[in-house]
Structure formats: structure tokens, C-alpha cells
Amino acid sequence: MKTFAAALLCLAAPAIAQTAEPRTFSPEAFKSHVAFLADDLLQGRQPGEPGHQIAMRYVVSQFMAAGLTPAGDNGSWYQKVPLREARLVKGSSFVTIGGSPRRANGDGFFTAPSMVEMSQNRSADVVFAGHCLYEPSLRIDDFKGLDVKGKFVACLLGFPKGLPSETAAFLTDQRARFVVQRGGIGIIALWDAAQEKRVPFARVAATIDNPRMKRLNPDGSVYQFAPGLLANGVLAGPAIDELFAGAPRHFADVANQGASKSVKGFALKQRVTFQREATWKTIESANVVGMVKGIDAAVNQQYVVLGAHLDHIGVGTPVNGDAIYNGALDNGAGSATLIEVAKATAAHPPRRSVLFISATAEEKGLLGAEYFAGNPTVPAANLVSMIDLDMPIITYNFTDVVAYGAEHSSLATFVSAAATDMGLKLSPDPIPEETLFVRSDHYAFVQKGVPAILLATGYGGEGAAAWGKFMSTNYHQPSDDMNLPIHWDQGARFAELNWRIMERIANAADVPRWYQGDFFGDRFAPEAPKVARK
Template sequence: MKRLALSAAALALVLPAALPAQAPADPVFTPAAMRAHVEFLADDLLQGRDTGSEGHEIAARYVASQFDGLGLTPTGDADGPGGGWLQRISFQKTERAQTPATLTVTGPAGSKRFTHGGDVLIGMNAAEPHLDVTAPLVFVGYGLENQRLGLDDYAGLDVRGKIVVTLRGYPKGLPSEEGAHLSATKAMIAEKHGAIGMLAIGTLQSMKARPWARMVQFADEPDFTWVSPEGKPFDQAPGIRAGASLDDPAAQAIFAGAPHSIAAIRKQADRKGGKPRGFALKTSVRIQSDSVSQRVTSPNVVAILPGSDPVLKDQYVVLSAHLDHIGVSPVKPGEPVDKDRINNGALDNGAGIATMLEVARAMAQSPSKPRRSIIFLASTGEEKGLLGADYFARHPTVPIDRIVGNVDLDMPLLLYPFTDVVAFGADHSTLGPIVAQAVAPMGVTLSPDPMPQETIFVRSDHYMFVKQGVPAVFLATGFANGGEKAWGDFLSGNYHHPGDDMRQPIDWQAGARFAEANYRITRAMADADAPPRWFAGDFFGDLFAPQAEKAAK
């Protein structure tokens, strides 16, 4: 009797811990399933899945067929092609005309002309296909404004009808994610003050992170923007008619006769908290650029797994991954004709889509369905500027105020047996603790952002949800257990290169493990009594969701 009583007591102690794990942890994730998805998506026949290409359309139909086979609910355009799985987006694609764009500087040293692709990189303006703008210049420091962070670079400056000159990036010592967000608003700030153009020059810090030679590599890529259902191309700062980035020879030319030299300004900017003050320059520029535009279409693929809770099913958790890649590289002078130029995007982002599909499979086949509804979003146009996710977040197929959280999967580096993950943006909301607790049973830890200088938080699709007030993170494999070297080698090698294909030594067991981690995270978001919340006092929560209920940090 005593032994029986002891066994019963032990059983009573064990059961509460074991029961919650049975349903969410039961699904099996296999290396073979992960590999099969990526093999299809990274096949040469898809020609790199470029936005608007036939290869991307084939990939979209593949994802839709997978959703269909799982019995999910189509949540794209109800009356469009593709059985309702596709959210068709029109894009405006703008390319350079044959006449090279030029920037001419006039000032105390006379006139000097620069051609696009040399010491200047000149933007295009689809609204003005034959752009010709001349205006005086005003240096505005970093060109930032934010009362909370003590930034007021336009104080005392008159830039109406003028072209502003800004330093790239943001002041040293500013939190990287906040700084990166503010940097992306420079055109809107300039427009608000009446400027008609922007020129950007490098700091010592920005030139080290993104050398001029690297910027020139992308000089002739087309510009994309999404077009609203009413037919209007999206432009967050239409008043900024002309823009360009300048290398040192052009920068020296525009600062001719200025009270402070480029070298002195850069030295000040390189100090922690350094904020060079603005002043009117003694030069003007003329920017000329010809372009041609056309409309192309490309779809998001959207599905829903309805929630099981009668109340919480009207709230939605989004698991997203971008389906597009960068297509086929153009032939360069001197290259062999038969050189491999297809950018297959096996890891970027075939692996992210495969992860999402395997999580969807596990969710759909689970005997206990998630309490909240789950949206699975395979977005397009990520490589063109996060455009598909931005379109969905602004034109969601469910009410945006019912989307309570997002986890984005972009380029999981499945080249080593990862033991930690990084959730970029984890510091801003309760998604950080949710991720940490969800993966802990796997022996996986949550690590802080290992490369804050890269400002990853504002560079992937999840950030489009953040801008609509939705707590979101971007999940990646971490730097532990060989991850740091793997990331360094990939980013300096196969990233955005034909080498990102199935010939890489991809660790498919790591892929299965990454899928399991994301299943656990998504279940935790979907099943919790409370939805994810911004932390009280968080910069992004206060900016984009000021009225939302906040959580103590």
C-alpha cells in the first residue's frame, strides 16, 4: 500500500507537467520534407523567382497547392484567379532609359558634371520620366527629427524649394533600431520642410559598413513600388522629386566654399552623439534622369487555419515568409556565356517558405487546433523593398486590428546544427519572452541581436506589420555552435549569388529543428490567454500603437 501510494503521488506530480506538452510537441518534422520543398522552389526551372516572373508565379501556385492540400482556407482575392489563394498586386516597375543620368554641380569652383554609376548614384522618378531639376543646396546634418530622442536637424534652416544634403545613417550612440527607422523617414521629413530633393553622403561609419563599390553593384536595378487598388503608385514622399548618393569627388564638389569641410563634418559625426549642424551651401545642382515605367503583377499567397476558440478565433497570428528572390543576374563583360547566373535562393528564402509550409502542415494535422486563427503569408516583392508584406499590412484580407502578432521567417541559415535563435525585435514586445519559453524545451536558447549595426529589425517583412502597430519579430538561426562563422561566410559569399542553391552543404536536420521551433512559437502565440503586447514605454509601441494595451517589461 505504501509503495502504491507513493507511485500515485509521483504520478500526480508528473501529469500536470506532461499534459500541456502532448498536443503541441507531438508533430514530427523531417529533414526529407524540408528538403523536398526547397528542391522545388530552388530549381533552375523557376529562374530565381523574381517578382513578376513566370518562375515566381509557378512558386506561388506550388505554395497554394500545398495550402489547398492541407485543407486551409483561401484568403487572397475572393474573385481573382488562383482559387482565392492569391492576393494579386500591381507593381510599377521603373527602369533607366538609354540616356545616362547626370548630376551637375555649380558653385565657386565652376561647374562639374558627374554621371550615374561613377561618383554619383542618381535615383529615378516614375512621376517625371524626363526629370530635370535645378536647385540650391542646404546641408542638414543627418536630416532627422524626433523630439523623444532629441533630434532637430532642421532647426533654423530654410530648405523650401531646395535640395537637402544629408549624412547617411544616424548619430553614433543612438539605438540602432530606432536610428534605422528614423533614417528611413528622411525623405518624409525633408518633404515636410518643403525640400524638393535629397543628396546623401557617407560617414566614416556608413562607408565602412557599405562601401561605395558595393553600392555601385546595384546601380542599375529597377525601382518597384506597389500600386493601390485605385491605381495610384505608392510614394511615401512624392514631393521629393530628385535624389542621389554621392562618393567623395562629388561630395567635395558640392561643399566647395563651405564653412566646414567634409573631413571635419565626418570627424564630428564619428564621435558618440556627434550631430553636425546644418548650413546653406554655396553650390547648386542640376539633376537629369530619364526613365521608363511599366506595370507588372505578382501575388502574395495567403491562407488561414481557423482557430478553435469561439472568442479567440477572431484574432489572428501571422506566420510569414517571402517567396520571391532576385532572378537571373545579367551577363557581365568578359564572363563565359555558360556561367551559372540563376540566383536560386535556396536559403533566401526557399528555406523560410519550407519552414512555414511544414508548420502549416503540423498545425492542420494536429488533433488539437490552435485557439487563435493563423494566417500563413507567402509574400512577394521582399527583395524589392518589403513591398508584398507592406501591401498586405495596408490592405489585409482580415481587419488589421484583429492581427495580434507576426513572426517572419527570412533566410534561416541551415548550414550548421544551431543551438540558439535570434528574434530580431524581441526587446520591444512580449514576443521576446514567448519565443524564449517556446523553444526552451528543445534545448534552444534565445540570443540577443548579434549584429545590431545591420539594423535587421527594420529590414525584413515583419517590420511592415510593426508599422501598422502589430508586435512582430524576425526569427533566424543564431551565432552559437559555429553560427557566427557560417553567417559571415554566407553573407560574404553565396548571399544574393548563384551559389545559394542546392549544392550547398545544407543541414536538413537543422531545417526540421527550425520548423519545430517555429511550430512551438506559433502555437504559443495562438494558444495564450493574452495576445502579444508591446512593452510599456517602447519606442515602436508608442509610435505605432499608442492606444494599445501595454505590458510591463
């Protein structure tokens, strides 16, 4: 991280020659898309629901007007994405810890509906395994000496200090796999003081009635990230103390240590039982996919991808009398960026082709983007890079940007050149504890070996305050709506920056490559040609 920041922060001050004439991006056009997509009529754009269908038609209509070509299934604008929706049967979910009275969902305990057992009643012994991480190259093995076979594994959710931010994000995302690879059958996430500070447990518990979704395999079965993981739940406060009754160490003590370094695990004394009932429904959602064909026949079989998820989290628990989670910034603003960049690109097509993906079910776990990355509508080998537009915070005048993932590939060069053109600084990840690198659609492409970034507005100037306010007050709340003090001119600026990055990649002599020796490039694209890190 340090080398990256140092390299990128010493940018030359005067703007260098631009590769194309600047386009004009209109604040009013940007606003018009967000105003439509965040309207109460669209009911928070839940995949499978009419509000999301209307939003998809809107994006198609905009793509059509801009002159894009359909690039979904069989020449259509849509790529179908089959999903399973699961909901908890009200009053059906409980946890029992040792001899303590059974706890209902929401009472220091939280679980989501199961995707693998419609009616569940699972008991097992529990092993505490620190942060439940494993990476031999970093000498991390939280499972060392522990027998978790057939057991639930209790995990701290953070990571030891000093790990590179995106490596930490990757490892925490793999936790479920580490557990099942060792024979564990469930995960108990421990919501300690550090997590409570990030997001209050009450806010997690408030999502109890929200549907959960997973994508379906072609044979109709549910895609499982960690097959064999049968049960999971979150414990907080006194429920954790019940779990740690009789344990060799107090929980407060291990949590305290875990805030900065690895913690050696141990078997717990209390047996745990999870009970829950779910209803399942198959729903068909879709990604909207449009294309601007490149003008250079030598390279127009290569595709630069811009993506923005269109879905949000629908109608849920009312807050101050408002039950509609409009998602104006998350991700009406990213969708507006996508549409405006599509218009600018179609007006002056670059050498390479550009795909514009308005993805479904990102909020349910990057499902639409994973579906596209795994089943692309163009040859997979021809995807040269991906730029993800998710939740640009534009409630202030941004002076810097953060490109999550840029330091892994020569995408960094393109991003820094485009930022320099606009007098913007590129900054390192200001909030590594949020592990944003694995929390949006670009990560689905990274896992398929495609260099990808998530571009975000930065913490410079009023940025830190604006981000802090949004994350603590409006993120995934009904108040992420048109009442936010959105600076529409900053939306237009954000669109221009993304257009400049895309345009540079699409016209460059060579495409972005993973850096030699990079953690992600070596893992996900071992065969791809690499370039030396700059």
C-alpha cells in the first residue's frame, strides 16, 4: 500500500496532454437518472420485484437512445440471472447456547434464512478459531492445532493489523471456505466492540425480514460458495458471554488482542443449537447489457467493461415512518454515471469495444456480476478490464479519489493519468476495516482474472466528514434518498473521470496487465502475461 500511495501521490501538477477532446457532462442529466431511479414508485429496486423491472426498462431505454447495441442473451438487452429467494418464517429462528434459555432471532443473536436446509435444527460443539484466517505466505494459520471437524467455528470478524488492506479483504471473504475445508459445518460470527463501532448490531438485526438471494446453477441447484457450510449466525453482547462460559479465556480479553494481532484458538465448552425455517422461491432477474462497438477492427474484439449495480434493498423495516430504501447514491448515482458514460462513449466510440453492464442483485452478494463474469455474453478471454461504479458519495466537492484494486495491475497507470487530467489526487484506501475491495461487483471480475477497480470519491477536503456521515446515517437506510444534499455537478465530474479512464484503456496501445508477483494476479490469472510493477 505504501509504495502504491507514494508512487501515485507525486503526480505532476500541470495537466498533461489529453488523448481525446473533453466531453461535457451535465449535472442536470445526471440528476434526472437518480431522480427517476430513487423515486418511491420503484420501491427500492428489489430484484424480482416490479420496481427493479421498471428500473431495468429505464436503463434499456437510455441505452437505446444513446445508440448502444444490445449485448445480453441472444441479441437482447437482458442477460437472465436465475435466483433463489429465501425468507425466514416469522418467529421460527432461535439459538440455544449450552444450558442458557433459548434466544430468539434479534436478541443478541442474528441469522438469515438457510439456502440449504429449508427446515433446520442443527446442534454441534464449538471451537473458537481467532479470526478464522489462513494464508501460509503470510504465516497466518488460525486453525493450527484445532479440530473443527463436524463442529461450529466461532470467529472474530476483523483481521490482524498490518495486513495489506486488499489481501485482508480477500482473506476475510474466504473465511467460510477455510472453515469447510477443515470439516467445520457452521460459522458463529462474534460481534465484538470493534464491529459494534463499525455497525451497531441492532442495525444488523433490523434486516431480519429482508429476503436473501443466491444464484442458481444451470441445473437449478443453488450455487454454494462454501459447500458443506450448513449453519451460521451472529452473536453479540451477553450471548457471546454465554458461549464463552467455562472457556480458558474471557471473550473481552481475546477480542482486545484480536483488534491488533492473531489470537490462538481453543475449544469452547458450550454446545450450540440453531433452529430456523425458511420459504424458498425461484425468481428470474436480469443484467442489462449494452455495447459500443470499437472502431479499430484490429482490437474491437476486446472489451472494456463498465458496470454499476441497479438493484437496492427494497422495502423494509420503517425508519422514521419511511419503509422505502430508495438507494439514491447506492446505486442510483453509479447507474447515472454508467448511463452518462455510455452516452459519451457512443457519441465518439474508441478503438476497443466497451460493454456497459447494469447488474442485478449486487446487494445480495454480487450475484448478477458473478453470473456475468462466469457466463459472459462475449468470449471471457476478451474481457480486458472492468471499472465498477458503486455508491459514489457526492454530497461534497471531492478533491481526491480512491481506486480500490488499482495497485495490482497497470490499471493504476490509466487511473492516475485520468485523475491528473482533472487535477485530482489518487489516495490509498482510507477505510481498510470496511474491506470495500471484496464488497462490490468488480471483485467478481477479479476472481475471474480480469484486472478491475472500484472507483470511489476520496477523504480529502470535506470527504472524510461526508463519508463518515453517509456510512453512519444513510448507508442502507431509507434516508439514502433524494433528500440527501447531493452535489449534482460532482456527479457529472465523477462521470467525466470514469469516462476518461475508460477512454484511455479503450484507446491504449496495450491493455491493462496484472503486475508480476501480485497476490491477486498470481492467484486468479496465473497464465496471463504480467508486467513489472511501476
